Amino acid sequence: MWRPFFQQYHLIIVQDGDPNKIIKVPEGFDYELYNRNDINRILGPKASCISFKDSACRCFGYMVSKKKYIYTIDDDCFVAKNPSGQDINALEQHIKNLLCPSTPFFFNTLYDPYRDGADFVRGYPFSLREGVPTAVSHGLWLNIPDYDAPTQLVKPRERNTRYVDAVMTIPKGTLFPMCGMNLAFNRELIGPAMYFGLMGDGQPIGRYDDMWAGWCMKVICDHLGWGVKTGLPYIWHSKASNPFVNLKKEYKGIYWQEELIPFFQSATLPKDCTTVQKCYIELSKQVRAKLGKVDDYFLKLADAMVTWIEAWDELNPSGGELVLNGVGK
Ligand SMILES: O=c1ccn([C@@H]2O[C@H](COP(=O)(O)OP(=O)(O)O[C@H]3OC[C@H](O)[C@H](O)[C@H]3O)[C@@H](O)[C@H]2O)c(=O)[nH]1
């Protein structure tokens, strides 16, 4: 199904679980395939920051990519159809979202003002109409919605049939639950912040990989003045994962997040944090200082955040650090 939309791009496949299992990639794709052995070989001891047996492992692909834009998708997501019955080219829409500015400082009630047939509405300050660079494009899902285990348990048959034809900028200062199922981002802008954390095997939590990345990313985008959009495109999410297995993985996250959200909502980064790497290291210090008392896990996570940046900079020696306004480094 994806061939018409993926064939022209470079694929990075991150294989989780047993590295001896052979993944068969169909003919005609330009791809790299990495399993756990590859991750250990490439990162050595720093491989400790890449999760095992959790979707968090996907962020290794972001680190090794040499591309400007990244699109990440789950292996149970397929091409959806829009209300006119046409196949949705999710990549095309994500790229449009990323190439058009965002408007985080003032909400446009007619949604995406840069879209054909829309604009800024009356009362929208002209000084803000240039917008800011878009770092992340968060797509949505038809059929199986991305619900947590408790919600899925009480609403096992709920399906998302509502196609909302809109793209919105998430306002500055507002966090959101970033889902990694249908997500695109500008790697050159925000790549180093897209660490999906320590999840899965050997960890007390799972399935909060994209949530953790989304909260860190949004704080850094707000600080650096970049935008995050949500809405179109849709993909078709084909299967629901097991809510009982999910509950075991995510239950700590369900109560920890009541302390994590206030932490991220009040997190501020100093002016001298002019690159994503500096922002991320500063955030890791605040995680250690303020979340270590929630659970020792966050001390490990704070260390892993530093290891991630070290590994990122090792694999991307050009520094790749975007120096803002010529300051910093
Ligand atoms: O041990 C694992 C388990 C899963 N994956 C990969 O993660 C993707 C999501 O898995 P799945 O589709 O089974 O779960 P969902 O509930 O639909 O996923 C949502 O919640 C977890 C993640 O945050 C995900 O992004 C969300 O969509 C899928 O590609 C599995 O192959 C894994 O690599 N290792």
Ligand SMILES: [Mn+2]
């Ligand atoms: Mn799924």
